[in-house]
Amino acid sequence: MRKLPAKLASQLYDAAELIAERGLDGTKIDDIAEVTGIPKATIYYHLDGKNGVLEFLLGDLLDLIAGAVGVAVSGPEDARTRLEAAIVAQLGVMLEHPFLCRALVGDLGRATRLPELAVAIHSTFYEPIERLLAEGVADGSLRRVADPATVAMSVFGAITIAGLSVAVEGPCERPVEEATRLAAAIGELILSGLATHPAAPAAPDGPDGPDGPENG
Amino acid sequence: MRKLPAKLASQLYDAAELIAERGLDGTKIDDIAEVTGIPKATIYYHLDGKNGVLEFLLGDLLDLIAGAVGVAVSGPEDARTRLEAAIVAQLGVMLEHPFLCRALVGDLGRATRLPELAVAIHSTFYEPIERLLAEGVADGSLRRVADPATVAMSVFGAITIAGLSVAVEGPCERPVEEATRLAAAIGELILSGLATHPAAPAAPDGPDGPDGPENG
DNA sequence: TGCTCGTTTGTACTAGCAGTACAACATACG
DNA sequence: CGTATGTTGTACTGCTAGTACAAACGAGCA
Numbered sequence: 001m002r003k004l005p006a007k008l009a010s011q012l013y014d015a016a017e018l019i020a021e022r023g024l025d026g027t028k029i030d031d032i033a034e035v036t037g038i039p040k041a042t043i044y045y046h047l048d049g050k051n052g053v054l055e056f057l058l059g060d061l062l063d064l065i066a067g068a069v070g071v072a073v074s075g076p077e078d079a080r081t082r083l084e085a086a087i088v089a090q091l092g093v094m095l096e097h098p099f100l101c102r103a104l105v106g107d108l109g110r111a112t113r114l115p116e117l118a119v120a121i122h123s124t125f126y127e128p129i130e131r132l133l134a135e136g137v138a139d140g141s142l143r144r145v146a147d148p149a150t151v152a153m154s155v156f157g158a159i160t161i162a163g164l165s166v167a168v169e170g171p172c173e174r175p176v177e178e179a180t181r182l183a184a185a186i187g188e189l190i191l192s193g194l195a196t197h198p199a200a201p202a203a204p205d206g207p208d209g210p211d212g213p214e215n216g
Numbered sequence: 217m218r219k220l221p222a223k224l225a226s227q228l229y230d231a232a233e234l235i236a237e238r239g240l241d242g243t244k245i246d247d248i249a250e251v252t253g254i255p256k257a258t259i260y261y262h263l264d265g266k267n268g269v270l271e272f273l274l275g276d277l278l279d280l281i282a283g284a285v286g287v288a289v290s291g292p293e294d295a296r297t298r299l300e301a302a303i304v305a306q307l308g309v310m311l312e313h314p315f316l317c318r319a320l321v322g323d324l325g326r327a328t329r330l331p332e333l334a335v336a337i338h339s340t341f342y343e344p345i346e347r348l349l350a351e352g353v354a355d356g357s358l359r360r361v362a363d364p365a366t367v368a369m370s371v372f373g374a375i376t377i378a379g380l381s382v383a384v385e386g387p388c389e390r391p392v393e394e395a396t397r398l399a400a401a402i403g404e405l406i407l408s409g410l411a412t413h414p415a416a417p418a419a420p421d422g423p424d425g426p427d428g429p430e431n432g
Numbered sequence: 433t434g435c436t437c438g439t440t441t442g443t444a445c446t447a448g449c450a451g452t453a454c455a456a457c458a459t460a461c462g
Numbered sequence: 463c464g465t466a467t468g469t470t471g472t473a474c475t476g477c478t479a480g481t482a483c484a485a486a487c488g489a490g491c492a
Contacts, residue, residue, distance in 0.1 A: 005468090023325045025241050029450065039470050040451095046468095049451065080411060106329075109239045109322025112384075133410070142410050147401035151410075153381050154374035154402050161373025162366055168328075185363035186370050193409030194349075194358050194367075195296060221439095245479065255441050256480095262439095265480065 004046055004056065011036045016057055020102035024054055024110060054107055055114050061100040062117070065093045066124040073128045079136030080191065086128060087159055087190075088183040094163035095175035095182075101167035126156050155190055162186055220262055220272065227252045232273055236318035240270055240326060270323055271330050277316040278333070281309045282340040289344045295352030296407065302344060303375055303406075304399040310379035311391035311398075317383035342372050371406055378402055 004012075015032045029050060033040040047053055072085035094101050104111060111117045130152040136142025145151045162182055172178050220228070231248045245266060249256040263269055288301035310317050320327060327333045346368040352358025361367045378398055388394050 023329065025326075026329075028448090041470050041472090042468085044451070045470090083410075106325025108324050110241075112322070113239065113242075136410070140412060143408075143412050145401065145404060145410070147397070150378055150398055150401035151405050154378045154405050155410075157373040157375070157377025158370035159373070161377060162370045165369050181363070182366055185361065185366035188361060189367050189370050189409070190405065191409045191411040192359075193405070193407045194299075194352070194361070194371075195407040196356060196359050244477095257441050257443090258439085260480070261441090 008038060008042070008046065009056070009060075011038050012053065012056060015053060016097075016099040016103055019054065019057070020099040020106060023106045024050055024103075051110065051114060054103065054110065055117060057100060058104055058107075058111055058117055059120060061093075061097055061104060062120040062124045064097070065090055066120075068093045069124070069128050073132060078139050078141035079132050080141035083129075083132050083136065083142070084183065084187045084191075086132065087186055088179055090125075090159055091163045091179035091182050091186075092176055094160075094167055095172060095179050098167040098171045101164055105164050105168065125160060126152060129155050158186055158190060224254060224258070224262065225272070225276075227254050228269065228272060231269060232313075232315040232319055235270065235273070236315040236322060239322045240266055240319075267326070267330060270319065270326065271333060273316060274320055274323075274327055274333055275336060277309075277313055277320060278336040278340045280313070281306055282336070284309045285340070285344050289348060294355050294357035295348050296357035299345075299348050299352065299358070299406075300399065300403045302348065303403055304395055306341075306375055307379045307395035307398050307402075308392055310376075310383055311388060311395050314383040314387045317380055321380050321384065341376060342368065345371050374402055374406060 014036045015027075018027050018031060018035055027050070029040055029043065032038075032050075032053060033043060036043075043053070047056060068089040069086050072089040073082050075082050075085060077085075111121065130148065133142060133145075133148050133152055133155075137144045162185075163179075166172070166178065166182065230252045231243075234243050234247060234251055243266075245256055245259065248254075248266075248269060249259060252259075259269070263272060284305040285302050288305040289298050291298050291301065293301075327337065346364065349358060349361075349364050349368055349371075353360045378401075379395075382388070382394065382398065
């Protein structure tokens with residue numbers, strides 16, 4: 001996709017709310033033209049139809065999230081602290097762009113069917129978490145888990161669904177504070193878990209014997 | 217419209233793969249008619265168009281999940297154990313119906329815009345978890361968290377996204393075993409968390425002080 | 433047999449929208 | 463001025479969801 005002039009880009013954002021509300025199918029190209037003020041012919045001149053509009057909008061959201069998360073992830077702190085920062089970062093961007101988020105959920109199927117976006121979604125959401133998990137094991141701030149890929153996916157899900165569900169409810173006035181609040185709850189869950197007793201990793205109720213793994 | 221003859225219902229399932237693959241928009245009514253063997257006129261006689269097909273299919277999936285989770289949740293064990301069982305149950309059904317799951321993700325926006333389905337999604341996925349969390353606090357098997365609603369949403373996200381992402385990858389041969397494997401990883405995450413040190417809820421290493429974070 | 437009613441189906445049609453074609457117009461830059 | 467690049471209105475095509483409707487089917491019944 002070519003480089004869209006900045007002015008058009010900013011106008012296009014006005015379509016996000018429409019798409020969020022009705023879905024891409026429920027949104028006519030003529031409606032998009034009307035709310036954005038960009039004539040239909042101009043839209044088609046720059047973008048590849050309706051899908052192009054969605055691709056542009058979501059690509060931008062993904063860039064934003066990837067940027068914020070990237071900063072959070074690459075700090076000097078230990079992996080656990082950076083994981084917490086990444087959660088705040090992702091939620092912060094999501095809550096600042098509720099309409100884009102809603103559009104993303106609403107047309108997730110289509111998004112994953114747009115090859116570029118599918119890759120972007122993966123590298124934006126999933127990869128940083130997976131990397132952090134590995135680094136946390138290395139620096140000792142996170143536990144080693146049996147199935148890191150599944151855990152990374154679940155962590156991604158925990159963050160994203162929580163953010164999405166808040167975004168879907170509508171825009172909030174103080175996205176940063178709300179994101180911090182959400183992140184605290186999610187961080188608590190992900191880091192400390194829900195069980196009252198310490199997880200019993202070396203308890204003699206399993207067949208693997210009382211020796212247990214070398215859990216620090 | 218929910219009273220579809222059994223034969224037609226079973227034929228309709230053949231449309232799930234198509235819809236999963238291409239999305240509902242990418243699927244023509246004539247295609248559905250062809251793969252299911254149900255003539256277009258008959259589809260329209262019973263169902264309310266394309267949305268009706270999706271509604272029927274997803275409603276069924278949701279019923280299945282709700283049933284399995286309901287059984288798991290209402291056992292005699294403590295809440296923590298039932299939570300683990302619920303995870304297995306939900307993932308089990310999801311992995312047994314990968315096409316329906318893919319259709320659900322793909323047309324999530326439309327699904328949430330179909331009123332009956334939106335309610336069903338909420339009561340199928342979210343409510344049982346929220347209830348379990350409260351019961352766990354009551355019976356002492358789960359920790360009390362500061363923000364139960366957000367935590368419930370995140371737990372829901374952790375389970376669902378993991379299941380969905382596996383389902384999206386395609387059908388697997390041993391859904392039950394795969395579900396058990398996934399559930400183990402997710403249960404470990406949700407119950408025990410990722411941190412190496414015990415979570416330090418009252419430890420003075422945080423900037424928020426030891427006053428106690430419950431009052432917001 | 434012939435009648436009735438709900439269901440099933442083929443076929444032809446309508447309406448609406450995505451996307452295209454293209455010519456006219458604007459703007460920038462030399 | 464002239465050329466290039468972008469912008470826009472308008473008219474058009476093609477496709478598909480959904481509708482209309484008549485014909486056919488089949489079970490229950492007298």
